[in-house]
Amino acid sequence: MTDTDTTTQYRHGILPEFTAEEASRQEFVKSLKLHLAHKVAPGNKIAFERNVVPRFEKQHNRAPENRHEVRKEMSQEPTFRMWSTLLRTSQEMMWKACQTPVERQLDTLIETAKHATGAGGTLELDPELSIPKYHTAVDIHCQPGAYHTEVTADDVAAGAVYDRAVYVYAMGRMGPFNDDIGASLAAWLANERPDFKPKRILDLGCAVGHSTIPYVDLYPEAEVFGIDVGAPMLRYAHARAESLGKKVHFSQQNAEDLKFDDNYFDLIVSHILVHETSNTAVRKIMKECNRLLAPGGLVIHGETPPYRDMEPFDAFILDWDTRNNNEPFWGGSHEIDPIVLAEESGFPASNVFEGMAPSAFAEAEARRTHAFRGGDFGGGGVWYCYGMQKTDTKPEAAE
Amino acid sequence: MTEPAKLPKKAKGARPYFFDDPAVDKAVAIVMGLAGEVSVMHDRLDTIEHLLAENGTLSQADIEGYEVSTAIAVERDAWRDRFLDNVLRIVHQELEDPDGGRANDPAYEQAIADVLD
Numbered sequence: 001m002t003d004t005d006t007t008t009q010y011r012h013g014i015l016p017e018f019t020a021e022e023a024s025r026q027e028f029v030k031s032l033k034l035h036l037a038h039k040v041a042p043g044n045k046i047a048f049e050r051n052v053v054p055r056f057e058k059q060h061n062r063a064p065e066n067r068h069e070v071r072k073e074m075s076q077e078p079t080f081r082m083w084s085t086l087l088r089t090s091q092e093m094m095w096k097a098c099q100t101p102v103e104r105q106l107d108t109l110i111e112t113a114k115h116a117t118g119a120g121g122t123l124e125l126d127p128e129l130s131i132p133k134y135h136t137a138v139d140i141h142c143q144p145g146a147y148h149t150e151v152t153a154d155d156v157a158a159g160a161v162y163d164r165a166v167y168v169y170a171m172g173r174m175g176p177f178n179d180d181i182g183a184s185l186a187a188w189l190a191n192e193r194p195d196f197k198p199k200r201i202l203d204l205g206c207a208v209g210h211s212t213i214p215y216v217d218l219y220p221e222a223e224v225f226g227i228d229v230g231a232p233m234l235r236y237a238h239a240r241a242e243s244l245g246k247k248v249h250f251s252q253q254n255a256e257d258l259k260f261d262d263n264y265f266d267l268i269v270s271h272i273l274v275h276e277t278s279n280t281a282v283r284k285i286m287k288e289c290n291r292l293l294a295p296g297g298l299v300i301h302g303e304t305p306p307y308r309d310m311e312p313f314d315a316f317i318l319d320w321d322t323r324n325n326n327e328p329f330w331g332g333s334h335e336i337d338p339i340v341l342a343e344e345s346g347f348p349a350s351n352v353f354e355g356m357a358p359s360a361f362a363e364a365e366a367r368r369t370h371a372f373r374g375g376d377f378g379g380g381g382v383w384y385c386y387g388m389q390k391t392d393t394k395p396e397a398a399e
Numbered sequence: 400m401t402e403p404a405k406l407p408k409k410a411k412g413a414r415p416y417f418f419d420d421p422a423v424d425k426a427v428a429i430v431m432g433l434a435g436e437v438s439v440m441h442d443r444l445d446t447i448e449h450l451l452a453e454n455g456t457l458s459q460a461d462i463e464g465y466e467v468s469t470a471i472a473v474e475r476d477a478w479r480d481r482f483l484d485n486v487l488r489i490v491h492q493e494l495e496d497p498d499g500g501r502a503n504d505p506a507y508e509q510a511i512a513d514v515l516d
Contacts (some may be wrong), residue, residue: 032477138412
């Protein structure tokens, strides 16, 4: 395979082995998800226009005005019910298909992770760290055990399962390294700010480091750090990065309360982190970013687009995960106003920026739907990003 | 020897059911599970056919160690898409003809009445 392969995940040193049957089972889920996105999901819009809108207008003398009104009606539609039950089932099948091979070879994976070297990166775990409630209340995106559960000593299972599942979930459309969000944001940043050369970079909620590594490539002079609350993720992330020859310093920390010194970073990034936190946590995280950034430093979050400029139906269909895929903050996070968030976390509103970063993995174009909706992750071909710049002067002087 | 560690298999959190009777959702999940296993069998048969065509004979190790090339992976993706076209026929049919998807549509009774006029 090559870096541009749309059918195969790159076989780095800690990717689990798959028997022929296990690989086929995963391939089926990938095909099912692609089939649902391309051939079944479009029926929802038809049902909305033909059935829901006329029914709603008859009752209320107006069209549905927001995603909540759309949801209430659409949940009665047989088309939506069938698509939803198939999509939820595909998600459960995906986790099972990725778990079984990991369970079978967990001892070997743990040994591999223990002896990971090659790039000079580091791993620091904190067994005392308390896992935030938004990660323990439900298992996020239906991964049994989520990011943090450890089933044995030195466990890497959650990371190994997640790495493979991300590939299946995005149907290979995030590239052989699953790095499309990081690579796209990094490319967007380099294009927007060609003179910006960060010396220290932090990736918040880095999981297995799949979005972290593009920054190592883009800024080879920089020191790159990744933090996450999940120890099994970080052990796996460290082994993965070392195997790929990419130097990253991973540590187990909560982004709401970090151990780094003030003004330590020039660039702080996150990739689909915000929607897996909470309103309170996001404000704390942004205050931490403000503390950690050097004057003139940038914080950037990558997500799917906010609901505010969307038609009610489009917001509704992107919001599917909130109730149906164990993503309770998905909806709330898509209503965040970056200007308000800046004011709450000490950044000047005038230093807020937003953008749409085109996917760096152009090879997947033929498999994209150009839609933002549940179960079609990476189908949009573009990532929404927003961020803030810390002022160059001290806050006291600015007042 | 210690028992190998077991991963939890059910995600924490209430599972949504979309139909009035959860048995419908469960039946769909079972059918799709079965469809997945048929697809796994198809891949295996495809491997065997390729090996036989190439070598005229094969061993268990040949099948298990078979490297799926990008070209064959693309062919299998296309096969699974056609397979799902067949398995999900009833769903696609409704998308093609939304009116035909309406349960017990009185329009059909009307058609019977009309031809008797």
